[in-house]
Amino acid sequence: MNLTTINNLIDGIRGRTLAFFSAGNQWRRRVALFLAVIGPGIITSNVDNDAGGIATYTQAGSAYGYTLLWSLIPMTIALYVTMEMCSRMGVITGKGLSDLIREEFGFRSTFFVMITGFLVDLGNVVAEFAGVAAAAQIFGVSKYIAVPMAAVAVWVLVLKGTYRQVEVVFLIACVFYLSYLFSALLSHPDWLLAARMTVIPSIHLETSYLITLTALVGTTIAPWQFFYLQASFVEKKVGPRQYPQARLDVLLGSISCMIIVFFIIICTAATLHASGLTNITDAGEAAKALVPLAGKWAALTFAFGLLNASLFAATILPLSTAHVICEGMGFEAGIDHKFREAPAFYWLYTILIVVGAGIVMIPSVPLWKIFIFSQVGNGVWLPIVVIFILLLVNRKDLMGEHTNTVAFNVVAWITAVAMIVLTFVLVGQGIYQWVRGVPG
Amino acid sequence: MLFATELVGASAYDSQAHFVGRVREFFVEPAEQPNRISHFLISRGRFQPLVARYDQVAKVAAGRIDLNVSERVLDAYKPNEGWLAVQKDLMDQQIIDTEGRKVVRVNDVDLTVIRTNEHVELRIAQVDVGLPGAMRRLLQGIAPSALVRKLQGKLPQRSIRWEFVNLIEPDPLRRVKLRITHEKLEDLHPADLAEMMEELSAAERQGIIASLDEETAAKVLAELDERLTTQIVEKLDPEKAADILEEMAPDAAADLLADLPKETSEELLEEMPNLEAEEVRELLSYDSSTAGGMMNTQFAYVSEASPREEVLGWLRKQDFNLEQLDTIVLVDAHAQFSGTVPVARMLLAAPEQLMSDLKTEPLVSITPDANEKDVFELFDKYNLRMLTVIDEEKRPIGTVTVDDVVSRLVNA
DSSP states (O other), X not given: OOHHHHHHHHHHHHHHHHHHHHHSOHHHHHHHHHHHHOSHHHHHHHHTSSHHHHHHHHHHHHHHGGGGGGGHHHHHHHHHHHHHHHHHHHHHHOOOHHHHHHHHHHHHHHHHHHHHHHHHHHHHHXXXXXXXXXXXXXXXXXXXXXXXXXXXHXXXXXXXXXXXXXXXXXXXXXXXXXXXXXXXXXXXXXXXXHHHHHHSOOOOOOHHHHHHHHHHHHHHSOTHHHHHHHHHHHHTTOOGGGHHHHHHHHHHHHHHHHHHHHHHHHHHIIIIITTTOOOOOSHHHHHHHHHHHHOHHHHHHHHHHHHHHHHHHHHHHHHHHHHHHHHHHTOOOSTTSOTTTOHHHHHHHHHHHHHHHHHHHSTTOOHHXXXXXXXXXXXXXXXXXXXXXXXXXXXXXXXXXXXXXXXXXXXXXXXXXXHHHHHXXXXXXXXXXXXXXXXX | OEEHHHHTTOEEEOTTOOEEEEEEEEEEOTTTOSSBEEEEEEXXXXXXXXXXXXXXXXXXXXXXXXXXXXXXXXXXXXXXTTSEEIIIIITTOEEEETTTTEEEEOOEEEEEEEEOSSOEEEEEEEEEOSHHHHHHHHHBTTBOHHHHHHHHTTSOOOEEEGXXXXXXXXXXXXXXXXXXXXXXXXXXXXXXXXXXXXTSOHHHHHHHHHHSOHHHHHHHHHHSOHHHHHHHHHHSOHHHHHHHHHHSOHHHHHHHHHTSOHHHXXXXXXXXXXXXXXXXXXXXXXOTTBHHHHOBSOOOEEETTSBHHHHHHHHHHSOOOGGGGSEEEEEOTTSOEEEEEEHHHHHHSOXXXXXXGGOOSSOOEEOTTSBHHHHHHHHHHHTOSEEEEXXXXXXXXXXXXXXXXXXHHHHO
């Protein structure tokens, strides 16, 4: 089966689904309207559950059991509030976030946002390929085979696909996150306790608990995702009339992202934490430890989830980064362009993948240092980006009547400040680890 | 040659060499002169900012401006909608390069210095959209000017002459004040213009369509991504939208209206002249994935009994689009479809030859409710350029042309 066949197949499925819903009664037509817009929000928020994210959730579940579950609800709100602003900007202005930053804040600000973004995202890409390597190991495949194969697959997908086709592949990847549901089911958690811990906050004033909590927030809300989300809505040409559907897409995305986190945490809480394995630092280790505790299938679905998440993020991160940089610098960008039309875009994309996968291939490279670097980078980058977003979304000349309401602004600024404080804590922690020279 | 970046923040001195303030912005007054820097905004900390006119400038160099008058003569600054601000309206903004047919972002503005007896004028020569401008923006004020100038020589140049720069201003009143016309855009191919518009913001797209003449606007809308087309038409003034729809081929207009909410499309149809609206309404009644939804109701049909010369004479008098004149539909004495004649075959035929002798074999036609897949298959099988759509009484009601098929296949 070659790529064209796959493309045709995807287009066929898409077309038939849309036709089915648009031909029906009012209810079905409403679904069709939503299906035409769905994608950016769900994809973006699910990519948040990338290799780094899964490692953090695993750590949280194994070390603290169910006690961190309550943080998921405020995190869903924070995720929704911040992403909603970007989707609104994309839909109303029809411009990407870096376009707007460039036009309103000038060349120098844009340049620094871009350079930071490039370095931070490169660190993140390395983390994703490391995730691929870890998952492959569980399936008994050497990383020297799995990582180059993954890099080529990721590169080809974007180079040969159109936006719509790539989006469908991404949406399918989102469905594969459900493998964590099976890991959770197979590990027989205490559902009642989990439900109670989700709605009743239990805060422990203990340094390592707070650090894990901070890490949860830090890995879930990453600055690059705002650029990606806004650019996707622009590239998808979603207009103001479809805004309610776009908002629903973002809302569903935020919730589904958190449901996956919920499953990962309860899976590890019910197995690793319950058996006293509280010092798990990465997802690969967790998957291995799951075998004797919850059986081979729980471990395999867990590892499959990791592979899916890593591959997924390894595609989107370089894509988003290349987009941000080209948009800001005024180069042609977007996968609807051919290589010849947008050389800078495709070169950046290629470099990020080649260097990212290449670093993972170096034997004895201290990967944890790269993780910390990218985490600290995210932390430095996030406040800048969030403040830019808040300033832009409140500009009347750009947004017209669609600026934030006062109530929304209050929630948004509280979220922003909370996120900034938490990420600074994380940055401090990262630097401390770096200086001491010990991982985790 | 000077660069706008080198002038931002320049110190201004008056005729007595007293420091006046720093240059924060400079303006062009297109109503007076299209490329001359007409005013300099000089800010003085907490004091009210001043404005120096072009004829009050004695000397300009990177980082320094000398005036030929005393500070007291300068006017206080008042914002003016008719002034184009180089920093705010031009730098970092997107413009259309009408020569290169591309949307580009301005990195810097290149100025030529013209000396007269009493004063020095700056004229915009070109806008920099390449790496030298980007580097200047980045390093200005950090690295020494001389070093920056030396480095930029090593970078590949990319700039656009000022006369090929088409500014994009969404606000129609300001557009008039700034004398921004889109005449040059009207000369571009509608497909090129449509592609460029996809790069712009929603407001900018709206501004361009609103300022184009109806005919060009109709052509551009027909080329634009349908998701953007509906967004634009919805926001247009209904009267203007109806005028544009009138200019479009009925099938294109019907496609566009089909994507709009029911009330909006009804409103637009009301605004259109009855005859055109009727045609479009009829097309709208077909499902978009059928032959009826693809067809165009404007086509040339003649009696099969007429001689070639007579038909040619008649065609000359009609106001047909050239695209519709690829193939002529024939009808018999009962006004029923009886065949098609490619215009190329008419070209080679003798004047007195009858149209029925020039018919293409076999006789192919389709009903309006047939699926688009059947249409594609017929085109493929018989290598058609045009397919006639007939009703139950075998009367021709429209034609599907090869370009309709191609765009369907590409956008599928």
